[in-house]
Amino acid sequence: MGHKKKTTIKDIANVLGITPSAVSKALNNHPRISKQTKEAVIQVAANLNYQPNHLASALRKGKSNLVGVIIPKANSHFFSSIIEKIEDILNAKGYNVIIAQSNESYKKECRTIDALLFTQVDGIIASMANETVKLDYYNKIKAKGIPLILFDRGENDLNVDYVGIDDYMSSHIVIEHLVEQGCKRIAHIGGFSHTRIYKNRIRGYIDALKKHNLPFEDSLIYECNLRKNDGREVMKKILDLPNRPDGVYISGDYAALGALEVMKEQNIKVPEDIALVGFSNEPFSAIATPGISSVEQHSEKIGELAANTFLRRIANPEEEVTLNKMILNPELIVRASSLRKSKGHLTK
Amino acid sequence: MGHKKKTTIKDIANVLGITPSAVSKALNNHPRISKQTKEAVIQVAANLNYQPNHLASALRKGKSNLVGVIIPKANSHFFSSIIEKIEDILNAKGYNVIIAQSNESYKKECRTIDALLFTQVDGIIASMANETVKLDYYNKIKAKGIPLILFDRGENDLNVDYVGIDDYMSSHIVIEHLVEQGCKRIAHIGGFSHTRIYKNRIRGYIDALKKHNLPFEDSLIYECNLRKNDGREVMKKILDLPNRPDGVYISGDYAALGALEVMKEQNIKVPEDIALVGFSNEPFSAIATPGISSVEQHSEKIGELAANTFLRRIANPEEEVTLNKMILNPELIVRASSLRKSKGHLTK
DNA sequence: TATATTTGTTCAAACGTTGGAACAAAAGTA
DNA sequence: TACTTTTGTTCCAACGTTTGAACAAATATA
Structure with a gap:
């Protein structure tokens, strides 16, 4: 059971007494190759368990x-x-997807980009790390001339395709809902405002408060990494305020979970004392007690648009790329954590 | 801003008036190349913004x-x-990691394996889909002669490296704990027993029950996919039993969450009426109300062992591969969902 | 001084596939 | 019959890098 060397088109050619080039053409269904040679080649290829060498063809074709x-x-x-959605769509078109995590670290993200470029990927679809402020590495991708598609966490300044939801509007919907539920003083725990989506949510939050003549104070706005523990820490600070809010809108469900935990520990009734709304509609939000209201971002749709945009860019390499924003509408999923009114009769 | 063609070692060679081969050797720090040429090459490479073509070198070296x-x-x-851990370790050694999800589907898994082999990966580290029973595609990997390392969901029959926890012992620890908490009748919601890890957990559960002379009945054992909703459905069935259990041990936290939900809906007190233990120690388990006791699997350690085992295999290609199981000890994280005794004074 | 060794480089082939040009044979047109 | 077109294939160079062999020059050893 020694290491059998792989069969190449050359081997197939030898068996059939034709040239490698004919074999290649047969396998690629070249119009000038006769039907019978094609059939013979396919047959022999199967017999010899031929696996095309992707590296070689990628090198030759300049496309990985x-x-x-x-x-x-x-x-x-x-x-x-x-x-999952991106994989589905791109696999169907013959692409393989390399997934890499930045772990929200700028440094890791840079290394990842270098690694991907090194691997000669045909394009990159990315959501930026929270930490990322400098765009140098993303510009490096652009400079390479391969498609770059951003989603969720993007940057207008890069002037590339972007898919995401309307963050500004999300905040409006959330505040609207909290006001309806009788909240008069609403805090916001957001991501760092240097990230566009979080900035927009903060802007939306402020504008919505203004619209309803609600107080907008610095002590009611916090920026953090939105991990569960960040939610805990910030919520503690909020609960220490002399003038506690009666509603909290948090830009991520993990942080919302942490905040909920703290509130429970301090015996604060949710939503009666403080109503809570999160963001992303993670599965656990439905499960928490009380269920956490959250903004649904239509992730499958985002993946679908991102993948198809990539395919379009590949198909039309000449087309000039400019800022091309595809914005989806958010949807607020209301759960017990923010449902005060009509409690007895509307909720099952 | 036309598509600048990439610089190759040939370009560097031209600038310096030496051959591409010298450039290649200089870049690879070949001992026979003089210090000054090396420095000159590195300098020019930087100036021309040279990016090595991974495809070409992979093709030549037969290693991607x-x-x-x-x-x-x-x-x-x-x-x-x-x-995350695997990426850390392998990136440090110059490898790039391609991640692919099987979505628990055998078909998707097969397609994924084909895609990876097609991409000429140097090895595969995998956790099998729940659905997978046939091992043909995994044997295909073995036949290729590249390292295959399994983790968590493995298969003895494949006779390859495996990293995981001691599932049989996990069940013993869980049952031991539940018995200590006064449970007399313990149900188990497990994964499908054709998967080795779930089979072992079921075996462990049964043997532990026997050890404590507890009833072991068919109506107390269930197999499912362990998604949240599976947990819900199975728990409903369990609650419909004429003779309800007073403890439930579930092989996955998502399913445990679903089960907890159902119990809450039916006003069953956890842990007083029914104590609950899950598996995997997902972050949300700590957050649920009550917190779900769960088995910690030391995931970082698993990743570390898997990555290092791969590196060892690559370093010693001649070494015969046989079943090589690396088994870690599980650890039960006890939370409110199963803590009945010493409630007042031990729990904060 | 003659010979052996070391040092720094070039040469040439290879990795496996592709695709345009060239070419012979077969078929179609005048 | 002579000429053009079509069909099916071969030829060959290319993609960018690597690597062992070859070789000349410089250095060391006798």
Whole structure:
């Protein structure tokens, strides 16, 4: 059971007494190759268990059929379902998808980009790390001339394709809902405002408050990494305020979970004392007690648009790329954590 | 801003008036190349913004420096932290990691394996889909002669490296704990027993029951996919039993969450009426109300062992591969869902 | 001084596939 | 019959890098 060397088109050619080039053409269904040679080649290829050498053809064709996908962290439903969709669509078109996590670290993200470029990917679909402020590495991708598609966490300044939801509007919908539920003083725990999506959510939050003549104070706005523990820490600070809010809107479900935990520990009734709304609609949000209201971002749709946009760019390499934003509408999923009114009769 | 063609070692060679081969050797720090040529080459390479063509070198060297990692689903802390560790270790050694999800589907898994082999990966690290019973595609990997390392969901019959925890012992620890907490009748919701790890957990559960002279009945054992909804459905069945158990041990936290949900809906007190223990120690388990006791699997350690085993195999290609099981000890994290005794004074 | 060794480089082939040009044979057109 | 077109294939160079062999020059050894 020694290491059998792989069969190549040359081997097939030898068996049939034709040239490798004819074999290649037969396998690629070249119009000038006769039907019978094609059949014979396919037959022999199967017999010899021929596996095409992707490296060789990629080198020759200058195209690797590999697409890199960069996400901050795979362990959320949001990102993993986007990836699933992207894989589905691109696999069907003969592409393989390389997934890499940045772990929200700028440094890791840079290394990842270098690795992907090194691997000669045909394009990159990415959601930026929270930490990322400098765009140098993303510009490096652009400079390479391969398609770059951003989703969720993007940057206008890069002037590339972008798929995401309307963050500004999300905040409006959330605040609208909280006001309806009787909240008069609403805090916001957001991501860092240097990230566009979080900035927009903060802007939306502020504008919505203004619209309803609600107080907008610095002590009610916090920026953090939105991990569970960040939610805990910030919520503690909020609960220490002399003038506690009666509603909290948090830009991520993990952080919302942490915040909920703290509130429970301090025997604060949710939603009666403080109503809570999260973001992303992670599966656990439905499960928490009380269920956490959350903004659904239509992740499959995002993945679908991102993948198809990549395919379009590949198909039309000449087309000039400029900022091309595809914005989806958010949807608020209301659960017990923010449902105060009509409690007895509307909720099952 | 036309498509600048990439610089190759040939360009560097031209600038310096030496041959491409000298350039290649200089870049690879060949001992026979003089210090000054090396420095000059590195300098010029930087000036021309040279990026080595990975495809060409991979083709020539017969080595892609790509490693495929197959997981059932990225959206769990368990898998995503394993991947993180694998990436860390392999990146440091110059490998790039291709992650692919099987979504627990045998068909998708097969396609994924084909895609990875097609991409000429240097090895595959995989956790098998729940559905997978036939091993033909995994044998295909073995036949290729590249390292195959399994983790978590493995198969003895494949006779390859395996990293996982001691599932049989896990069940013993869980049952031991539940018995200590006064449970007399313990049900088990497991994964499908054709998967080795679930079979072992079931075996462990049965043997542990016997050890404690507890009733072991068919109506107390269930097999399912362990998704949240599976947990719900099975738990409903269990609650419909004429003779309800007073403890439930579930082989996955998602399913445990679903079961907990159902119990809450039916106003069953956890842990007083029914104590609950899950598996995997997902972050949300700590957050659920009550917190779900769960078995910690030391995912980082698993990732570390898997990656290092791959590196060892690559380093010693001649070494005969036989079944090589690396088994870690599980650890039960006890939380409120199963803590009945010493409630008042031990729990904070 | 003659010979052996070391040092620094070039040469040439190879990795496996592809695709345009060239070419012979077969078929179609005048 | 002579000429053009079509069909099926071969030829060959290319993709960018690597690597062992070859070789000349410089250095060391006798």
